[in-house]
Amino acid sequence: MTVTTGSRVINLDGVYGSGKTEFIRRLYIELATRGHPVVYIDVWESDFSTNPLAVICSELLQQIEYVFKEKTQNGKIVERRKATEVFDKLKSKLGICLQYAAAGLQLYGDTSSASELATVGGIVAGTPELSAKPKPRELVEIIQKNHIEAVQAIKEIKGHITFLSHLIKSIYELNIPIVIFIDELDRCRPSYAIEVLEVIKHFFETEGCTFLVATNTEVLEHSIKAVYGSEFNAKFYLRRFFDRKVKLPQVSVLDYLIARQLDFDKYKSDYIHLFPFTKNYKKNISVFAALFESNRIELRGVEQILNRFFASLEYVASTRMSSDVAINTIVLMVGLIEQHLEMSELVRRQNSSDLSFSLNLDNNTNLPLAQMVDVMFKCVMQKSAKKEYLGHNQFREYSTFQPMLGIKSIDFRTIDIFNGQDDAEMFRSLLSKSNEGSDCNYWMWEDHKKIIELSGHIQ
Incomplete structure (x- = not known):
C-alpha cells in the first residue's frame, strides 16, 4: 500500500460490525511498521466532550510528541532544535484557537465548555486560563482583539503541520504524511460528529497530514439530517469533507x-x-x-x-x-x-x-x-x-x-x-x-x- 504525501481525508465506509475498527488497528500497525507517524483517535470515547477541537489537539500533540521523545534521533542537533521549535509554535497556535473558542463560549454562558477549552488551551499554549467570571464587555474586547490573531493562527497551524511532517522525515527518517485515524464517528452525537468533521476540514486538512475516517456513512448521513432537517442533502454535504470514499467489503x-x-x-x-x-x-x-x-x-x-x-x-x-x-x-x-x-x-x-x-x-x-x-x-x-x-x-x-x-x-x-x-x-x-x-x-x-x-x- 502506498500513502501519498498530499492532503487526504478518506472515508472508510462499512456497516456496523463489518470490522472497521479491526481494519484500522491492523492498518495502524502496518503503517507504523513502514515508518509512518500514526495517530489513533476514538472520538466516541470523547463524545461527552463539548468541543472536538480540544480532543483532536490533545491527542495529536500527545501522540506526535511521542515521536520526539521515543524515536531514535538522527541528523544534526540544530535540525532537532528546529523541529522542537516548530512543534512548540504549533502548540502555541492551537492554544490561541482554543482560548478564542473558550472566550466565545463564556460570552454565551457556557462556562463548563469554556473551562474545558481554556484548560487545554492553557496547557498547549502555556498561557494563563481565562478568568472564571469575566465581564461581558471584557469578553467582547477579548474576542475583538484575538479574532484576527485566531484566523491567522489557523493558517499558520496548517503551515506548521506541513513543515513539521517534512522535518520528521528528514530528522527521524520517518515517512510522510502523518496518518490520523478517526474511529467510531458514526456512534457520536449528531452535532458532535459534524463538529469533528468541521475541525478536520478547517484546522488539519493540509499537506503532510492524511485522515482516515471510519464510519457507517449511511448512519452518519442520518445524523446530519437530524441536525439540518430531513430534506437536507447529507450526501452532498459530506463531499465537502471527504476526498475519497472506500467501501469496506462485506466479510464472509x-x-x-x-x-x-x-x-x-x-x-x-x-x-x-x-x-x-x-x-x-x-x-x-x-x-x-x-x-x-x-x-x-x-x-x-x-x-x-x-x-x-x-x-x-x-x-x-x-x-x-x-x-x-x-x-x-x-x-x-x-x-x-x-x-x-x-x-x-x-x-x-x-x-x-x-x-x-x-x-x-x-x-x-x-x-x-x-x-x-x-x-x-x-x-x-x-x-x-x-x-x-x-x-x-x-x-x-x-x-x-x-x-x-x-x-x-x-x-x-x-x-x-x-x-x-x-x-x-x-x-x-x-x-x-x-x-x-x-x-x-x-x-x-x-x-x-x-x-x-x-x-x-x-x-
Whole structure:
C-alpha cells in the first residue's frame, strides 16, 4: 500500500460490525511498521466532550510528541532544535484557537465548555486560563482583539503541520504524511460528529497530514439530517469533507470464523463432551456461520456471542464436580443467538415444550440448517410417545404415552444431516450418555438455558 504525501481525508465506509475498527488497528500497525507517524483517535470515547477541537489537539500533540521523545534521533542537533521549535509554535497556535473558542463560549454562558477549552488551551499554549467570571464587555474586547490573531493562527497551524511532517522525515527518517485515524464517528452525537468533521476540514486538512475516517456513512448521513432537517442533502454535504470514499467489503462470516481458529479440542481434557461433532469440531464453524448469516448478525455481534459461548464452556470446565458433562453446541449457540436478538422463545421454552423458533433458519449453504436445529433440540427436550427407539434396530413399545428424550420418539436411523455414518454413531453416543446409570451429566434444554442466562455475567 502506498500513502501519498498530499492532503487526504478518506472515508472508510462499512456497516456496523463489518470490522472497521479491526481494519484500522491492523492498518495502524502496518503503517507504523513502514515508518509512518500514526495517530489513533476514538472520538466516541470523547463524545461527552463539548468541543472536538480540544480532543483532536490533545491527542495529536500527545501522540506526535511521542515521536520526539521515543524515536531514535538522527541528523544534526540544530535540525532537532528546529523541529522542537516548530512543534512548540504549533502548540502555541492551537492554544490561541482554543482560548478564542473558550472566550466565545463564556460570552454565551457556557462556562463548563469554556473551562474545558481554556484548560487545554492553557496547557498547549502555556498561557494563563481565562478568568472564571469575566465581564461581558471584557469578553467582547477579548474576542475583538484575538479574532484576527485566531484566523491567522489557523493558517499558520496548517503551515506548521506541513513543515513539521517534512522535518520528521528528514530528522527521524520517518515517512510522510502523518496518518490520523478517526474511529467510531458514526456512534457520536449528531452535532458532535459534524463538529469533528468541521475541525478536520478547517484546522488539519493540509499537506503532510492524511485522515482516515471510519464510519457507517449511511448512519452518519442520518445524523446530519437530524441536525439540518430531513430534506437536507447529507450526501452532498459530506463531499465537502471527504476526498475519497472506500467501501469496506462485506466479510464472509465463515472466513472470519476460520481465521479466528476457534479451539474446541482444548475441552476434551476437561471432561466436557461437545455434541453433535464428536470427532471433527470444525463442522461447528460451518453451522455457526450459517446461523449468524441467516440472522444477519454483524461481526461485532458474532464476536460478542462467541465470547459468551466460550465463556460458558470455560465456566463449566472450572466448576465441574465429579461427572463428565455432555453439551450440545448447536443448542447452546442457538440459545445464545436468541438471547442476543432478545427473542421470547429463550424464556418460554421448557424441556417439554413444543418446538418453535423465530430465528431465520433459511441459508444459502448446502447445510439443512432448519432440520439440523430441529433434531438437535429433540436431543435435549422431552417428548411423550408410545414407541421408543433404542438404536441397533431395536425399539420398545408401551401401552400408554411415556416421557422420553425427543430423539428417541422418532426413528433416528432415517436422519441424514451429518453425512451418513457419522449420524448413526453420533446418536448412539448421545443415547449412551443420556441413559439412566450413565456417569455423564447429560444436559437438557433447561441446563443449556441456565448457562446462557449466566453467560452475560461470567468474567
